[in-house]
Amino acid sequence: MRRSLKESFSYAFWGLIYSLRTQRNMKIHFLAGIGVLTLSLFLPFNGYDYLFVFFAIALVIITEMINTAIEATVDLFTKDYHRLAKIAKDVAAGAVLLAAINSIGVFFLVIIPKIKGFSYLNFYRIKLYPFHSLLLLIGLLFLLYTFISYGRSRGGKGHF
Ligand SMILES: Nc1ncnc2c1ncn2[C@@H]1O[C@H](COP(=O)(O)OP(=O)(O)OP(=O)(O)O)[C@@H](O)[C@H]1O
Numbered sequence: 779m780r781r782s783l784k785e786s787f788s789y790a791f792w793g794l795i796y797s798l799r800t801q802r803n804m805k806i807h808f809l810a811g812i813g814v815l816t817l818s819l820f821l822p823f824n825g826y827d828y829l830f831v832f833f834a835i836a837l838v839i840i841t842e843m844i845n846t847a848i849e850a851t852v853d854l855f856t857k858d859y860h861r862l863a864k865i866a867k868d869v870a871a872g873a874v875l876l877a878a879i880n881s882i883g884v885f886f887l888v889i890i891p892k893i894k895g896f897s898y899l900n901f902y903r904i905k906l907y908p909f910h911s912l913l914l915l916i917g918l919l920f921l922l923y924t925f926i927s928y929g930r931s932r933g934g935k936g937h938f
Pocket residue numbers: 801803845849856857858859860861863864867868871
């Protein structure tokens with residue numbers, strides 16, 4: 779079946795909403811991501827700091843989504859106990875754990891050392907890094923929009 783680009787994007791987006799809606803850990807990752815991105819706007823970040831934070835957040839969310847997809851695939855195949863089902867789910871959960879540990883490392887190595895430079899004036903430094911700042915603002919808006927859509931879809935307007 780041939781799908782338009784808009785349809786493909788829509789399915790992908792609702793896949794993200796589904797993970798957010800059904801996975802408790804995903805809600806925690808999203809809130810933490812929004813919090814860290816907001817905080818970073820007021821820290822004396824350079825371009826590399828932005829990159830590390832951005833990739834750490836993306837990695838956690840991506841692995842959580844792959845974990846959700848693997849769980850759904852395994853459950854589609856069997857609801858009974860199976861050694862291979864356990865391996866598939868445990869390995870996928872291990873990937874999320876590794877990504878989460880990586881993000882804790884980024885928090886301590888990148889964010890904590892910059893905390894003492896916290897200032898509302900740092901918000902105006904974002905013009906020094908126009909590309910990174912743009913990425914950061916797009917990421918923040920995307921996370922917020924997804925979160926708001928999640929709230930709306932809970933009211934019965936979503937695809938699921
Ligand atoms: N069909 C199965 N056969 C064997 N073990 C299973 C099976 N389903 C789940 N398990 C075991 O139970 C654990 C939890 O599985 P479950 O599907 O409940 O994931 P979950 O608790 O929803 O995970 P998450 O918190 O990542 O959403 C798995 O990691 C696995 O060890």
